[in-house]
Amino acid sequence: MNKQTLIQVHNRVKPYIHKTPVLTSELINEICETKVYFKCENFQKMGAFKMRGATNAILSLTEEQRNKGVVTHSSGNFAQALSLAAKKIGVKAFIVMPKNAPQVKKNAVKTYKGEIIECDSNPIAREEMAEKVRIEKGATFIHPSNDDEVILGQATVAIELLEEYPQLDYIFTPIGGGGLIAGTILAVKYFSEKCKVIGGEPINVDDAYRSLLSGKIEYNDSNSITIADGLRTFLGDRNFPIIKKGVEKIIRVEETEIINAMKLIWERMKIIIEPSSAVAFAALLKDKENYKNKEVGIIISGGNVDVTNLPF
Amino acid sequence: MNKQTLIQVHNRVKPYIHKTPVLTSELINEICETKVYFKCENFQKMGAFKMRGATNAILSLTEEQRNKGVVTHSSGNFAQALSLAAKKIGVKAFIVMPKNAPQVKKNAVKTYKGEIIECDSNPIAREEMAEKVRIEKGATFIHPSNDDEVILGQATVAIELLEEYPQLDYIFTPIGGGGLIAGTILAVKYFSEKCKVIGGEPINVDDAYRSLLSGKIEYNDSNSITIADGLRTFLGDRNFPIIKKGVEKIIRVEETEIINAMKLIWERMKIIIEPSSAVAFAALLKDKENYKNKEVGIIISGGNVDVTNLPF
Numbered sequence: 209m210n211k212q213t214l215i216q217v218h219n220r221v222k223p224y225i226h227k228t229p230v231l232t233s234e235l236i237n238e239i240c241e242t243k244v245y246f247k248c249e250n251f252q253k254m255g256a257f258k259m260r261g262a263t264n265a266i267l268s269l270t271e272e273q274r275n276k277g278v279v280t281h282s283s284g285n286f287a288q289a290l291s292l293a294a295k296k297i298g299v300k301a302f303i304v305m306p307k308n309a310p311q312v313k314k315n316a317v318k319t320y321k322g323e324i325i326e327c328d329s330n331p332i333a334r335e336e337m338a339e340k341v342r343i344e345k346g347a348t349f350i351h352p353s354n355d356d357e358v359i360l361g362q363a364t365v366a367i368e369l370l371e372e373y374p375q376l377d378y379i380f381t382p383i384g385g386g387g388l389i390a391g392t393i394l395a396v397k398y399f400s401e402k403c404k405v406i407g408g409e410p411i412n413v414d415d416a417y418r419s420l421l422s423g424k425i426e427y428n429d430s431n432s433i434t435i436a437d438g439l440r441t442f443l444g445d446r447n448f449p450i451i452k453k454g455v456e457k458i459i460r461v462e463e464t465e466i467i468n469a470m471k472l473i474w475e476r477m478k479i480i481i482e483p484s485s486a487v488a489f490a491a492l493l494k495d496k497e498n499y500k501n502k503e504v505g506i507i508i509s510g511g512n513v514d515v516t517n518l519p520f
Numbered sequence: 521m522n523k524q525t526l527i528q529v530h531n532r533v534k535p536y537i538h539k540t541p542v543l544t545s546e547l548i549n550e551i552c553e554t555k556v557y558f559k560c561e562n563f564q565k566m567g568a569f570k571m572r573g574a575t576n577a578i579l580s581l582t583e584e585q586r587n588k589g590v591v592t593h594s595s596g597n598f599a600q601a602l603s604l605a606a607k608k609i610g611v612k613a614f615i616v617m618p619k620n621a622p623q624v625k626k627n628a629v630k631t632y633k634g635e636i637i638e639c640d641s642n643p644i645a646r647e648e649m650a651e652k653v654r655i656e657k658g659a660t661f662i663h664p665s666n667d668d669e670v671i672l673g674q675a676t677v678a679i680e681l682l683e684e685y686p687q688l689d690y691i692f693t694p695i696g697g698g699g700l701i702a703g704t705i706l707a708v709k710y711f712s713e714k715c716k717v718i719g720g721e722p723i724n725v726d727d728a729y730r731s732l733l734s735g736k737i738e739y740n741d742s743n744s745i746t747i748a749d750g751l752r753t754f755l756g757d758r759n760f761p762i763i764k765k766g767v768e769k770i771i772r773v774e775e776t777e778i779i780n781a782m783k784l785i786w787e788r789m790k791i792i793i794e795p796s797s798a799v800a801f802a803a804l805l806k807d808k809e810n811y812k813n814k815e816v817g818i819i820i821s822g823g824n825v826d827v828t829n830l831p832f
Contacts, residue, residue, distance in 0.1 A: 229541065231563075250790045251543075251790055255790060471827065474792055474827050475827060478562045478563055478567060478791060478792040478793075478823035479790060479791055479792065480786055480790040480791065480792060481790075511790035515783065515786050515787060515830070515832065516830075516832050518827070518828075518830070520827065520828050
């Protein structure tokens, strides 16, 4: 693993992804008393950064593996990402989803030609079903966040951001399964001399924060809910060591802080972001005293939200 | 009036405005079976193209006129645009608004340091009050759409779009007071050999459509309502002759078509646009059979919408 690896990954995924724009707002700079650069992965294909990791994971397979397809379990953005990446590369994707997943999410996967395999709605059933598909179909299992190639793919967000704005002092990302922040830490390590990585996490599902404190992977209560529903997942053995070593700080935010940050971006930036994406910006707003007169990148992770059912 | 005039106007307003991005969507191209380029004035300063016309109108004043300030009547985007442009140029702005205008619109004007002067809520009271301010303060009256310098300022949207995409076959704009479409017609005349201008108008307030048919300025019933509330205003003697001579066609759309077009852009483009902005796209969707395999520009006029009160 070195800078050359990351450059190769970026070159490999480039034909399949958008180079997303970086937006700024004078008013938000005034509010934060610092310069803020929003890297807009809500404009990524299928609407989230997950497209990058899914694409890289599939491209890293051998010809033989590709012929047998890929499988994952997800009812969120990774389900769509793996389906679309597989379709573009010409590989079959099996998506294990809970029976009670919202129809709109199932439809999105179907649009991208992913084959849905239903399971009961609990983590064990989900993993058992994915394992069953893996064995029966010979498909390669790709975890949404705890996978080296997925992590390398997600690193390309920060690579692009730092190529455009090498002067950044900080990059903020949300923390869910840990793939995005782990990739960001790797990118920063090789593409910046000074930039530090800060994580934003909902206080209701602060497993990463607690994992840093205890030094081992912690979990959330299965009843814990947050509007940032993409961030309920846990860290894993591939990304936790990277995060533990490289993250500067994790800032925890309340639900109301997430909603307010989301609304501020909608109203002032005129862009649609999902609640999970607002968590990194909410973290900056909460702790802005510590980032005055700096250059701060914020990764807007995605824009897939039901516009008919908003929290404001 | 020639191409040089437009170039001078553009150079004059440039330091005060954003060059807004042009966005595209593969899915929307598929739906429309044509190539669509969205010129995103929702990302303009204060959130709408009106900033351009307001800026140019103030910059065209003499030093003596600037010292006495400007006045307009508007409760919409032009109220904010004139306030912000005046603030940036260092001129006083008086904004005549109906007493019952929403507090959020009054607050927006105040943010930009416009001085609000209240009047009764009818067109005559509004014009009388603006005239009173004009005489008492010596301020120059600037009409939101029926003013030569405003029209020239609005022309800069299409100038930028055609500089970036000279191959466009059509540009679609919404029609309200007529300033944007008149400016677009002027820009197309001097910056394209082949491009044609199409207007989109809500069927509920189709005064421009009827004006073209009768050959004289027609009005809307004062009770007519549309979700595209920015488009309820009428054409005037400055812009109607330009529109009459230069518009290719006006396509009228139903309220449901406006809402569906708006929702499609929100969901697929991940950008926030106001209902008036969706009218031009709704017109293309309605009449798409006539624009297959072409290059079509759509002007997204603005993004100022109450996100807590959506039509879907």
